[in-house]
Amino acid sequence: MAKSTFSGPVQSLAGFISAGNANVVSLTADTTLTVAAHAGKVIVTNDADGKFTLPSIVATAPGSDDDPNQTNNLGATFTFIVVTAATDMDILTDGTDKFVGGLYTGVTDATGKTFISGASNDVITMNGSTKGGLAGSIVKVTAMASAKYAVEGIILGSGTLVTPFADA
Numbered sequence: 001m002a003k004s005t006f007s008g009p010v011q012s013l014a015g016f017i018s019a020g021n022a023n024v025v026s027l028t029a030d031t032t033l034t035v036a037a038h039a040g041k042v043i044v045t046n047d048a049d050g051k052f053t054l055p056s057i058v059a060t061a062p063g064s065d066d067d068p069n070q071t072n073n074l075g076a077t078f079t080f081i082v083v084t085a086a087t088d089m090d091i092l093t094d095g096t097d098k099f100v101g102g103l104y105t106g107v108t109d110a111t112g113k114t115f116i117s118g119a120s121n122d123v124i125t126m127n128g129s130t131k132g133g134l135a136g137s138i139v140k141v142t143a144m145a146s147a148k149y150a151v152e153g154i155i156l157g158s159g160t161l162v163t164p165f166a167d168a
Helices: none
Strands: 024-027 042-045 051-053 077-082 089-092 098-106 112-116 123-126 138-145 148-156
Parallel strands (some): 024 042
Antiparallel strands (some): 077 138, 098 112, 138 148
C-alpha cells in the first residue's frame, strides 16, 4: 500500500497510524476537547490547574458503517501526558459520561497503589502529590460505549496516596 500524507484531520473508520509534529497538542489553558482536534493525538498538559473536558460520547449507530459524516465517536482515544506538574488539574467528562477502569499511582520509592473508578465518577483530579500528576504522568481515555470512557494510566505522586477519581 502506498504512503499517503494529509495535512488536516482525517477520519478513518478502520484505524490508522498517526505521527509527526502536528500529532502533539499542547494544552496551556482550560480546554473543551474535540474528536477532530484531539483524538488520536498526544495531548501534553502545560497548565498546572487546567480543566480538560472530554467530548460527549456519541454512540448512535450510523445509517451505514462507511458513512464519512457519521457523528459516532466510539473508539476515540485521548492520551494525556503531564509536562507541567499538576496542582489542581482535572480531566472531566460532560457529567453524563462516566469513567470505567483504573489508574496506577506510583511514588519515588517504587511503591504505589491502583485506584479503580466508581460507577458515578466523571472527574480525574491530579494535585502533583497524593493524587498524582507529577511530570511524566500518563492518562489514556477511550470512548468505549454509551456514557462510558475507559481509563488507564500510570500517574506519578508522593505522600499518602488517595484516589484521583471523583464526582463533579
